[in-house]
Every structure is written in C-alpha cells, then in structure tokens.
C-alpha cells in the first residue's frame with residue numbers, strides 16, 4: 194500500500210469534552226478491522242466548536258471535514274469511503290472553504306487546528322520560529338520598535354500599547370528581568386488564551402522568547418489558570434521539546450542568548466488575573482493588589498523589571514517579527530490595529546473562535562458567524578468580554594468593534 | 598493531637614519540600630505538588646513548610662486559605678467540578694447542579710458516602726462554547742445533562 198491516509202481528530206479540550214477521544218479510538222479500531230492503513234493525527238482545533246468533534250481527511254484536493262463525528266457514525270463513514278472524501282451526511286466539504294473558517298482573518302491563530310500542537314517539526318513547517326530567527330539578528334531596540342510600529346495593544350484588558358510597555362522594561366536597569374505571561378483567563382465566555390496554549394503552544398513560547406530578547410530578560414513564567422489541566426500538559430510538553438531543540442535554554446539557536454521558561458499554576462483566585470496580584474502570587478504570597486506606581490515594568494516580579502502580557506498579546510508577536518510591523522498594522526481600523534480573537538459562547542447556535550480585523554460589527558458576529566441564539570429567539574443584548582468588556586443592547590449591534 | 602498523616606505521606610511531603618528548596622517563589626508550586634500527590638494540604642505540615650521556606654506558620658496558613666484551589670481536608674477518589682459561571686448559567690447550569698446534588702446526595706464541598714466523588718463548584722472551564730460544562734478529575738465534558746453526568750459518575754466509580 195502507498196502512504197497511509199492522514200486522518201485528523203482534534204485534541205483541544207473542548208473537542209475532547211464532546212468525545213473526540215472516543216471518536217479517535219473508534220476510527221482507529223474500524224481502520225484496523227478493515228485492514229486499512231491510516232495515520233491518525235491529533236491536531237488542534239480550528240475553533241469551529243459547534244462542529245466538534247470535527248474529523249478531517251487529507252485528500253489530493255485538500256483536507257475534507259466530516260462533522261460532528263460520534264463513534265456511532267464511524268462505520269458508516271468508512272462505508273461511504275470517507276478516506277477518499279466520499280459523500281456522507283456529515284460531509285462538510287473542504288475545511289478551508291467552510292464560510293465560518295474561510296471568512297476569518299487568522300493571524301494569531303494561523304496554525305490552530307492545522308498542525309499537531311506538540312510537534313515542533315510541524316510548527317517549523319508552518320512558518321514557526323521565523324519571527325525569532327529575525328529577532329535574533331536584530332538589536333533589542335529594533336525588536337521593540339517593530340512591536341510598537343505594529344500598533345499591537347494588550348489583549349488582556351487595559352489595551353495598553355505592548356511596544357511602549359516593552360520599551361520601559363528595556364530601559365530599566367538591572368541584571369535580572371522577567372517576562373510573565375498572564376494566562377489566568379478568568380472571565381466566563383473567554384477561551385482564546387486556552388486555545389492558543391492547547392492548539393499552538395509554540396507560538397506563545399516563541400513570543401515570550403522574542404520578548405526576552407527584546408528587553409533583556411532571561412526567565413519567563415506562564416501563570417496558568419488552575420482550571421486548565423490540558424493546557425498545562427501541552428505547554429510542558431512543548432517547552433520540553435523547545436529546550437531539547439535549543440529554542441529555549443542557555444544558548445538559543447547558537448546566539449549565545451539565554452531564556453528559560455516555566456509554567457506556574459494559579460490556584461483559583463479571580464483577582465490574580467490582575468497583574469500586580471498575579472506577581473504577588475508568583476512570589477508565593479497571597480494575591481493582594483499592589484499599589485501602582487511603581488509599575489511592574491520598573492519593579493515587578495521579585496522587585497525586578499518585568500513585562501506582564503496576556504497570552505494573545507505575546508502569541509501575536511511572532512507573526513509581527515516574521516512578516517513585519519506594517520503587515521500587521523494593515524489590518525484594523527483607526528487606532529485599533531490588527532486582529533481580535535472573538536469568542537462566541539453561551540446561548541448561541543454556532544459557538545467558537547472567530548479572529549477578525551478590528552471593525553467587524555456585532556451583528557455580523559452574532560448572526561453571520563454565531564447563527565443567532567441556540568434557543569432561536571432574537572438576541573436582545575450581549576455581553577462583550579475581554580478588552581471591550583461591556584453589556585451592549587441590540588441598538589448597538591451595528592457599531593464596528595474597536596477599542597474606542 | 599496525634600498525627601493523622603501516615604508516615605508514607607509525611608515522607609512524600611518531605612520530599613516535595615526538599616525538591617522546592619532554592620526555587621524562586623517556591624510556595625505556590627510546592628503547595629500544588631503536595632495537593633496533587635496526597636489530595637490535600639494537611640495543616641500539620643505547616644510548621645515544616647514554614648521552616649523550610651523561612652515563613653511564619655501564619656503566613657503559610659494565610660496563603661492556603663486565600664486560594665480556593667487549595668484544600669485542607671481529604672477529598673474522595675474523584676473530584677467532580679460543576680461550572681457555575683455566566684455562560685454555563687445561560688445554558689441551564691442551575692438546574693444541572695441541583696440535579697447532580699440530588700443524584701449524588703451531597704452538597705458542594707461534600708463527598709459521597711462511599712467516598713468516591715467530591716462535588717465542587719468551579720467558575721469557568723474555558724469550555725463556554727459548549728456549555729454547560731463539568732470536569733471529572735482532569736477531563737472536561739461539554740453540553741452535559743444530569744443523565745450524562747450520572748453515567749460519567751458510574752463509569753469512573755466502576756472502573
């Protein structure tokens with residue numbers, strides 16, 4: 194037989210929560226029973242959660258999706274010749290042509306669902322570590338300038354320009370500096386941080402490494418929500434691989450530069466999502482909010498200059514260093530540059546992750562993507578989380594989404 | 598008061614303390630290591646921890662009580678967490694938790710009489726696109742109803 198057909202079944206925890214493991218097992222068992230060679234790949238999720246578990250098959254035309262697939266559907270999929278893209282009631286066509294996916298502008302989430310999240314080879318084959326390669330050839334000032342020029346603003350709440358924060362840490366004196374990733378993702382309805390960590394952990398690792406090179410920090414910590422055990426395992430596996438391959442450690446890719454990274458689990462205090470209480474917690478204290486100033490950029494973790502950034506902010510850095518500040522800044526509107534990952538959740542028909550340039554309207558999101566409410570009743574008001582945190586009535590559904 | 602902790606458990610706790618000597622901000626990862634291993638953080642070990650990390654016993658106590666994740670009493674063999682945050686509420690979590698409590702015959706923070714399952718509330722599992730959600734030990738389940746949770750419970754209890 195020639196090459197076994199590649200079959201993809203996601204391992205993202207939402208896909209798992211809908212039975213992806215059982216589906217994967219059933220597919221392998223059925224293939225064995227029929228004597229068909231398949232290569233089962235546990236990819237990430239593309240974030241089309243209403244279709245999970247979404248199984249994809251690699252064909253000459255591209256990856257074809259069948260979804261949602263339950264173990265009971267598996268035999269009929271084989272009967273229908275799904276390994277060659279055969280027709281079946283669950284057939285969704287080419288994954289990349291599904292409108293929910295096709296119409297998105299995926300920059301931060303470029304690889305999510307496409308690659309095996311813990312495969313470094315896969316990451317490298319899909320433009321991974323190109324941003325770091327560029328950064329290693331640049332001066333710290335130029336790296337910071339690229340981030341500033343991209344217009345990237347913090348995705349964790351305060352929308353503070355990331356480049357300006359980094360510049361303060363770069364300018365602060367001190368032998369020891371830190372990069373801290375805020376992965377406490379405390380608000381209900383948010384899961385884009387989790388999706389980065391589970392579906393493309395290397396992009397976060399790369400972003401933090403670039404941050405380290407930019408400001409002269411040698412140690413990074415990811416402060417991870419304790420409710421995310423899958424993220425913990427996937428991050429630790431990816432970090433171990435990055436260490437072995439020299440993408441982390443004492444001599445990053447022969448540059449002589451040092452950066453170490455460790456995940457620290459939070460312990461279920463909502464207030465620790467706030468950056469100063471997060472730092473207290475990392476220091477081994479109760480997470481009580483500190484008075485500012487001094488800013489963490491000047492006196493942060495253990496009193497040292499510290500960059501504290503959200504997962505999405507850091508995971509967006511590699512593409513900026515890879516494709517250039519202008520490439521990123523060309524997306525968006527006004528002073529809101531780039532893209533925003535938006536999470537559709539709660540009482541909505543098609544829940545999932547939508548990454549779009551700033552400027553989309555809520556109506557577009559709720560109806561074109563979300564498909565309206567799960568209960569079929571008109572949506573009267575919506576809670577917009579994250580950096581835009583607000584409760585918006587129907588009359589505002591046509592206002593473009595941006596920071597202002 | 599006599600030590601409630603077995604000698605073996607005490608030795609394991611001691612090993613975790615040793616492993617965390619010299620670690621930056623050791624208290625947080627140390628507490629996780631202990632709870633992951635023996636299921637809870639026994640108050641009788643506070644003096645050892647305070648000595649190893651140069652903290653007062655009151656500081657260790659204050660730390661443990663501040664964080665919901667840490668518990669000072671043993672739990673059942675399995676931990677079932679039911680999400681009570683907004684997105685799950687919008688999809689019927691209130692009824693779900695009432696049904697689960699009735700089925701298991703326990704309230705939150707209690708363990709079933711057979712010692713199998715401890716029920717805990719949780720505030721968002723990041724599974725909000727498929728609410729309501731629960732987590733059994735480390736595995737998340739989405740779009741669940743009381744029936745599915747009952748099957749899940751009997752699955753983990755019977756093997």
Ligand SMILES: Cc1cc2nc3c(=O)[nH]c(=O)nc-3n(C[C@H](O)[C@H](O)[C@H](O)COP(=O)(O)O)c2cc1C
Nearest residue numbers: 347348349350375377378379466467468502503506
């Ligand atoms: C109560 C409270 C909770 C917060 N929770 C989070 C959180 O879960 N994740 C996050 O990234 N930022 C959170 N923030 C914002 C952080 O304090 C901080 O602004 C952010 O981590 C900075 O990163 P950014 O500039 O990349 O956005 C919270 C702030 C407050 C006041």
Ligand code: SF4
Nearest residue numbers: 463464465466467482
């Ligand atoms: S004190 Fe901070 S954590 Fe508490 S409610 Fe206010 S903003 Fe939220």
Ligand code: FES
Nearest residue numbers: 680685722724725
């Ligand atoms: S609100 Fe329940 S999983 Fe997020």
